[in-house]
Amino acid sequence: MPYFDAASAAPLHPVARQALLAALDEGWADPARLYREGRRARLLLDAAREAAAEAVGCRPDELVFTSSGTTAVHAGIAGALSGRRRVGRHLAHSAVEHSSVLHAAAAHEAAGGSCTEVPVDRFGAVDPAAFGAALRADTALACLQSANHEVGTEQPVAEVAALCAGAGVPLLVDAAQSLGWGPVPAGWSLLAASAHKWGGPAGVGLLAVRKGTRFSPQGPAGERESGRAPGFENLPAIVAAAASLRAVRDGAAAEAVRLRALVDRIRSVVAERVPDVEVVGDPVRRLPHLVTFSCLYVDGETLLHELDRREFSVSSGSSCTSSTLTPSHVLKAMGVLSEGNVRISLPPGTAGADVDRFLEVLPEVVAEVRERLGAPATAPPSPAPAASLVVDALGRRCPIPVIELAKVIGEVAVGATVTVLADDEAARLDIPAWCEMRGQEYVGEEPADRGSAYVVRRLS
Amino acid sequence: MPYFDAASAAPLHPVARQALLAALDEGWADPARLYREGRRARLLLDAAREAAAEAVGCRPDELVFTSSGTTAVHAGIAGALSGRRRVGRHLAHSAVEHSSVLHAAAAHEAAGGSCTEVPVDRFGAVDPAAFGAALRADTALACLQSANHEVGTEQPVAEVAALCAGAGVPLLVDAAQSLGWGPVPAGWSLLAASAHKWGGPAGVGLLAVRKGTRFSPQGPAGERESGRAPGFENLPAIVAAAASLRAVRDGAAAEAVRLRALVDRIRSVVAERVPDVEVVGDPVRRLPHLVTFSCLYVDGETLLHELDRREFSVSSGSSCTSSTLTPSHVLKAMGVLSEGNVRISLPPGTAGADVDRFLEVLPEVVAEVRERLGAPATAPPSPAPAASLVVDALGRRCPIPVIELAKVIGEVAVGATVTVLADDEAARLDIPAWCEMRGQEYVGEEPADRGSAYVVRRLS
Known part of the structure; x- marks a missing residue:
């Protein structure tokens, strides 16, 4: 375990x-x-x-x-x-x-x-x-x-x-x-x-x-x-x-070198094997044992449960894993994606084999969760003639608003906008973060009758 | 121990x-x-x-x-x-x-x-x-x-x-x-x-x-x-x-009965074997395992050290055992003697034999400490013709002011007064307490150039 x-x-x-x-x-x-x-x-x-x-x-x-x-x-x-x-x-x-x-x-x-x-x-x-x-x-x-x-x-x-x-x-x-x-x-x-x-x-x-x-x-x-x-x-x-x-402290210097290498491995392999992932935090000036990443189109709580079922204990700054239903203030302040967030912090003595096994299991688990949620494929959106669109994600929790946005972005013309109506707190952080990751333009947030309207312009 | x-x-x-x-x-x-x-x-x-x-x-x-x-x-x-x-x-x-x-x-x-x-x-x-x-x-x-x-x-x-x-x-x-x-x-x-x-x-x-x-x-x-x-x-x-x-809690009722009997024994034997002692606290409505007494003409810190040397660990509310050099606020509020104060609180499982040994050792230790301090004998003061007296105990710590008072009370006539000049905080509590124990009248406290003047009238 x-x-x-x-x-x-x-x-x-x-x-x-x-x-x-x-x-x-x-x-x-x-x-x-x-x-x-x-x-x-x-x-x-x-x-x-x-x-x-x-x-x-x-x-x-x-x-x-x-x-x-x-x-x-x-x-x-x-x-x-x-x-x-x-x-x-x-x-x-x-x-x-x-x-x-x-x-x-x-x-x-x-x-x-x-x-x-x-x-x-x-x-x-x-x-x-x-x-x-x-x-x-x-x-x-x-x-x-x-x-x-x-x-x-x-x-x-x-x-x-x-x-x-x-x-x-x-x-x-x-x-x-x-x-x-x-x-x-x-x-x-x-x-x-x-x-x-x-x-x-x-x-x-x-x-x-x-x-x-x-x-x-x-x-x-x-x-x-x-x-x-x-x-x-x-x-x-x-x-x-x-x-x-x-x-x-006596063993800290040696253990730091060892864990730093394991974390470097996690940082690179996660980015390589999991599509639509954002590894966050400074890659160099950082604690030796800690790494955090967020997976687009993934529900953090389900991800944690699935990892727990496979005997990996990790934590998350996703809104759905907090009692307040708001994403971590740290991820918010950094302006990075919060959905599907996973924090790995390795205790001294962590076996490399456990990390390897985690890196094998994680891509499968993420893919499973995405499939269950109906997340879009990662292929870039194709050109399409539609005018601007409005997506109603009111009452839907993270990561659904982002999934809905990603599903329709290919349906509007380059230069046109998608407006997402959402009242989940995480959308305010994750829609701009998605734009950053996907190379689309985040136009801004407008007040709406319920929740907020997040406007995104298709650039590619 | x-x-x-x-x-x-x-x-x-x-x-x-x-x-x-x-x-x-x-x-x-x-x-x-x-x-x-x-x-x-x-x-x-x-x-x-x-x-x-x-x-x-x-x-x-x-x-x-x-x-x-x-x-x-x-x-x-x-x-x-x-x-x-x-x-x-x-x-x-x-x-x-x-x-x-x-x-x-x-x-x-x-x-x-x-x-x-x-x-x-x-x-x-x-x-x-x-x-x-x-x-x-x-x-x-x-x-x-x-x-x-x-x-x-x-x-x-x-x-x-x-x-x-x-x-x-x-x-x-x-x-x-x-x-x-x-x-x-x-x-x-x-x-x-x-x-x-x-x-x-x-x-x-x-x-x-x-x-x-x-x-x-x-x-x-x-x-x-x-x-x-x-x-x-x-x-x-x-x-x-x-x-x-x-x-x-499972064993509390039975253990309370046993410790209550040991404490009753301490209460009666201490009063019996140690002259000039005041056993304080309610004799009936009380915790089963705790008893406190104060010994006239005894320095609490020395008493604790001597008991510790004989392997008994007890605490005290005497001023000389506190970092503030003031007697316990509890003894003060009760108006009881604070000098030579000893609190015994028996842990569950305390052996009766240990209590017996304590009751053998205590009178010797108290007598020793008193002798070292030059405490007066406990015989009632004899009639004497002297007029009122003033005793200067300025700069002297508990229990010296009370010892000095006890030494001279027999030298004044019945109806005359002894005034004790003292600047030790404990005197304010212990001189009235001594009067109560000795059947003398505590007249009151008067301001003085240094410290206070405590006036005691000889009644017997």
């Missing part, structure tokens, strides 16, 4: 398991107590903090353990914003941050703050100059992920950090996806991460705040972790998290 | 350990994912929620798992206050709540809300009528613990719940100390608890919110646990927490 969703959660690393078991026996007591069980717990906590700080590249007294990566991000953003509220209440962040950052930004806006979302290019990366331009005199904090969790693109952290330093703005780096692979480039003021992404247990995040960064913890006061993370320390899990971070 | 501090943290229950190990293998994946590892995790999460809800006495959809008891309390108070902000911004709570409640109340006050602290009697219990009187037209929420964490006294939850219901005010019950022993009496609107208090792992709390209770989660939006607990679910620990709650 190949599991290709390490970016969601990785199975517990053997070193983490071993450390957890030992710490359950030795580290269950309150590290704030004076008796021997408490002192033993304190020693374990101190050692874990030192190990984690070394891996992060900070001082132990700059690092606290939180209950998750999400709470680390929330606490870091709230504390940094409050610490600099005299400077202003502006927050700058990329458009493709993890939802924990976006939710914290939304809460900040709801409380009267202001935010600037820095756009990304088609690879998912911010332009450092654009990020720099978003920094204002009243910017209290900037947030940039080290690498994107959905498409794997690495962000230009060092360049952005230099611009932030020049502007006197602290930079919070969400390093959740990359910390297991190596330290974040210098220049950050705050750093957040999550242990279960690197093979540690769930229930542990970390937040590092550089000395000198103004920081004012929010929420009720806390007696533990320098007042930055409320509640009794989850010590056995913290010990396991620190031990596994050290262990995965 | 008898460990008598179960109220801080209990060693992992064997059932919890077993469940944790199994769930580390089966429940590491994201329960929100559609593939088999995710579905398996979801099943485990649902089963854990059902088991915990049954133990709590609520519906599974009323209960969420948080990252600790503290975060459950914080989230519960913030959400309930916000849900009823149109009613008003008043919060009523007892004076002896856990620090997580008091910190949330302080944060509420700092944000412009108002709080009423309901006092407790000398046993540490609130008077239901007094609690009822604290409820106002603008009271958004009331908080009452099920039982006190420092002295074991059970609160009149059912009576207070009835008064709250009458006033239309939701009641949050912090059940951290009692949930392992049995369900909380009906009538609560919100309930918070902490798994590591019942032998579950650290890193798991639970928050139940009855349907119909107005509740508006605060902080950044979350996608998990009904938006009431941010971050990836700590699933293996949640599974272990639920399994161990069920397991400890």
Whole structure:
């Protein structure tokens, strides 16, 4: 059962398991107590903090353990914003941050703050100059992920950090996806991460705040972790998290080379064997283990189910696989196709043979799903005399509106338009993406009685 | 090495350990994912929620798992206050709540809300009528613990719940100390608890919110646990927490009887064998496993160290064992002696022989510490002709000011006064408590150039 969703959660690393078991026996007591069980717990906590700080590249007294990566991000953003509220209440962040950052930004806006979302290019990366331009005199904090969790693109952290330093703005780096692979480039003021992404247990995040960064913890006061993370320390899990971070780092360089080659193979073979596919994310500046692609005319949820039936566990940013029925905000910000989206993130140790088998299975599965949905053949549309057409896809979910568009584009004359009426949120992203992939012109979106009217001009 | 501090943290229950190990293998994946590892995790999460809800006495959809008891309390108070902000911004709570409640109340006050602290009697219990009187037209929420964490006294939850219901005010019950022993009496609107208090792992709390209770989660939006607990679910620990709650409950009735007898023995033998001791907390309406006493003329930190040297792990609410150098707010609210304070909380399975050995060792240790500090003999003061006296204990820490007072009380005439100058925070609590224990009159506190002047009149 190949599991290709390490970016969601990785199975517990053997070193983490071993450390957890030992710490359950030795580290269950309150590290704030004076008796021997408490002192033993304190020693374990101190050692874990030192190990984690070394891996992060900070001082132990700059690092606290939180209950998750999400709470680390929330606490870091709230504390940094409050610490600099005299400077202003502006927050700058990329458009493709993890939802924990976006939710914290939304809460900040709801409380009267202001935010600037820095756009990304088609690879998912911010332009450092654009990020720099978003920094204002009243910017209290900037947030940039080290690498994107959905498409794997690495962000230009060092360049952005230099611009932030020049502007006197602290930079919070969400390093959740990359910390297991190596330290974040210098220049950050705050750093957040999550242990279960690197093979540690769930229930542990970390937040590092550089000395000198103004920081004012929010929420009720806390007696533990320098007042930055409320509640009794989850010590056995913290010990396991620190031990596994050290262990995965030891093997990271070699494993990165191996997984990078497997991902390169996926990138090229998928593009080769699956027609009408868009492989997204930066092909070079990216996480070693992660690749994402979208398949035209495919329903993401069905695709995931069919892959699951064949024992491949992958995730998707398609709208039909989200509870909100909207496509991933990352794919949206990149302007790439979201239908039939598949994210592969290989856990360390992934066998090449499993990847090969996936690459054999995938084209069949995609073809099957397309056939079931009545997707058009991929041959280019033939010349045809018809005038402009309107396609009614109201009430139909992704990928049907795009399939309907593709079916009729050959029926209108070159230069004429097809207007697609649709009320599925994904159409707004996927119709322009289809035009880009197919070499047709996306004219624009017009309001309609129900949903929207998306106008496409046939060019070829 | 008898460990008598179960109220801080209990060693992992064997059932919890077993469940944790199994769930580390089966429940590491994201329960929100559609593939088999995710579905398996979801099943485990649902089963854990059902088991915990049954133990709590609520519906599974009323209960969420948080990252600790503290975060459950914080989230519960913030959400309930916000849900009823149109009613008003008043919060009523007892004076002896856990620090997580008091910190949330302080944060509420700092944000412009108002709080009423309901006092407790000398046993540490609130008077239901007094609690009822604290409820106002603008009271958004009331908080009452099920039982006190420092002295074991059970609160009149059912009576207070009835008064709250009458006033239309939701009641949050912090059940951290009692949930392992049995369900909380009906009538609560919100309930918070902490798994590591019942032998579950650290890193798991639970928050139940009855349907119909107005509740508006605060902080950044979350996608998990009904938006009431941010971050990836700590699933293996949640599974272990639920399994161990069920397991400890199965044996709770029998074990409560056994531990109650051991605690009764401690209560009577300590009072018998240790001179000048005050056993605090309700002798009947109390947790089965917890007892607290304070020893006159004893330095709490030294006492703990000496007990630790003899392999007994206990905790203390004395000022000298806290980082803030102030005595426990619970002892303060009760108006009982804080010096030489010892809290014993027996984990399930505690051997009677260990308790017996403790009762042999304790009197020796107390006598030793007193001798080292030059504490006065316990004989009642003899008549003496001297006029009133002033004792300068400025700059001296607990228990020295009380020792100095006790040394000279016999030197003044009956009806005359001793004035103790002291700047140690504990004196404010311990000098009146000493008067109560010794049958002398505490006249009052007067301002002084440095610290305070505590005036005591000799009565006998």
